[in-house]
Amino acid sequence: MPKKNSLTDSTLFMMFSYKGYLIRKLSSDLLWITIPSTILCAIHEYKHLDIGMNFSLPGLMGAILGILLVFRNNTAYDRWWEARKVLGGLVNTSRNFALQVNSMVPDGKIKDELQNLIGAFPYALKEHLREGVVFSDFSFIGDAMTEKLKSWDHIPVAINNLIQERLKMVLNSGGITDFQFLKLIENSDELIDIMGKCERIKNTPMPESHTYLLKVYIWVYAIIIPFGLIDTLGWWTILAVVMVYYVAMSIVTISEEIEEPFGIDPNDLPVDKICNTIYNNIQEVKTKSTPYSNYNNV
Template identity: 70%
Template sequence: MPKKNFSQSNFFLIFSYKGYLIRRLAVDLIWIAIPTTILCTIHELGHVNIESNFTLPGLMGAILGILLVFRNNTAYDRWWEARKVLGGLVNTSRNYALQINQLLPDSKEKTEILNLIAAFPYVLKEHLRSGVIYIEIEFVGEEISNELKKWEHVPNGINQLIIKRLKTVYERGEITDFQYLKLIENSDELIDIMGKCERIHKTPMPQSHNYLLKAYIYIYAIIMPLGLIENLEWWTIPAVIIIYYVAMSIVTISEEIEDPFGKDPNDLPVDNIANNIYKNIQEIINK
């Protein structure tokens, strides 16, 4: 087994990832540390004897646990559904390319269709982000790129161009009626995959739910020292910070994975998937 260097070790990966979350939550951690420190200072200097039964913080903690489980599960369901949809994109793209490569005779249309199939994942992923990056699909050629730039919905444009070229091949009598219809079914499948991705992307969790959960976590972190300060004393400060950090980390990760097509650390590797589909199709062409 090859020896891993330190940057590949589990220890490094765990702490580098936690460092990313700490950077995102740094301001929140400071804000939660301030009132906790004030309470501990007042209690330890003897100005006010802060004592509280742990029943209220414990009850609030149980409710918070239920809310966090619900929040995490709903976000993970979206992430997992998106992963299955992208798996379907990989399979459909490969099948489509294999069928085109075997059924169509060598021609300009065949080459263009294969390049358009390879371009579809690149176009789809950026359609779900901030807009198509045409340099990623420069292999389709300048003529097709200019045609696609006329479309506001570029994934639809790619499918339209594929169908046009299939129709041209069919009208020349190079494929049968049955073959033409079977190939069109693959374009229908690409449209279906695109629609599922758009549904996940354009249906976020209600913002009121996120705000309520974050407010609840903050209130819980403010009340929690009342049940800990008598026993933990100054150690109440790091205890509250750690508990708040864990709870808000779950919320932060959930916010990332509910729309898993972006570039956050917890999002799906959409760029790698698009690159792998392109490589697979190029291998099909060259064999």
């Protein structure tokens, strides 16, 4: 299903209406970067000094710049897409967990608590990856449970601890068999894995040398490229420098945004929406499925 492709009703529109998103972000840099090229153009045009050189060096450097940009862009996107897969796994595991608890665990207070805890985990994880868990996000687990969680530092681990304890209790009371217990525990393992993957993506920035090298390189390149263009472009050199700098830094900026995808930037993943989806799915399973006590009436 192709999105709007027509140049006239879409691309042009986007260009001027996309709230100048990237342009605003890069505007102060763009201003600074015109200074050296403007000086150069002035010298070239008014003093008639022969400061141009042929295009071979900028061409060569452009190739290396391309290599660095491709690498930056791809690794950032890979990280973003991996994060999306992990969140997709969170949806799947939560649904599976909820369906299995529903069909295996006998009705009662513990079943309720389990379903609430499964629904609370995504909310806790989400804010754990941002600035600290917001307990009001999942007040549906009840005050008693909330109090228990508050004594922990690592809330998502705490939730899994409560889940596993409750599963052990159901096992001890004979509500589930040993195998069902292990099957259900596996879902909790999976939630821990997902949490760990999110933390890894969040806490592992790109190697600092890489980001450092690329930014320095773009900056140096923006200084050197006018020498290669001024003979043929004259005053237009300034525009050319601005354009090259803009595109290169756009890629860097977008990369920096999407490689930490759990935040609330325009390009970040719809984490809040995913949490709500999970909660709604669990609620639906809870309220619309056949009552557990009817399973024996075959």
